[in-house]
Amino acid sequence: MIITNKQTINVVTLKITSAVNCVSPLGEAIKALCLYATGSECYALDVHRAVVEAVNNVILHAYSNQDGHDIIVEWNQEKDSLRIDITDYGLSMQTLPDPVLPEFDAESGRGWWIINSCLDEYYYKVVEYSQTNKFYKPNSDNGYSEEFMVKSHSNVLTLIKHF
């Protein structure tokens, strides 16, 4: 049996706060990384566009346009493609919106169409996890401790474009 693994060549992680004025510098950084990896302006523009639309969606919908929340963008150069993971900790999507164009005079709803048109693949996952913290306090009676279960989640949108 032959097992093939995706070979990651380079990884760059960028982190911004959920403010609209942070999207442009992030987009330019992603474009520069894609240009570095491929030498193709066209390829870099496609990825740039998809990432900007995806991050705009995170700010508007996951974080309800509230500043101060983390958005982490991990750019991965693999053997035959680029993979970009966009992670947020806001409101999760229940389903991925259909990538269809709205009526011509609609002023929203084109983002997923652009993402779908500019990439080869994308998928979304919600990672739920729980954490147990144990606190041991000194000088307490009978070895006192407390446990807290902290439930949390992250949303990860993965964008893939082949070379």
Place this chain on the structure above:
Amino acid sequence: MILLEQKHNDINIVELSGRFAMADCSDVRERLKSLIDEGQGKLVIDMAKVSFIDSSACAVLISAFKGMQLKSGRLVLVTSSAVQSLIELTRLHTIFEISPSQVTALSAFDER
């Protein structure tokens, strides 16, 4: 992004340069709205120097287009290659009037 305004006879011209994205949309939308409200129904949005545009910026252009329609006015766009390719990707070239340069956009108003 930089927004410059000028007037050629009764035609309002808005020149945009740099990135036209979500962070700029509220200012540009407001500025275009007041130009449409106060203008003579002739508007050129020159984006020849715009290096990047997103779907939020497309929404601003659609809003301006609808504002001009309500006024029975005319909106002509001048596009860079980056703007043109997104407008085509989103099929908006089927509703927008697009001119290759500001000169041709202005002369288009003389033809009617």
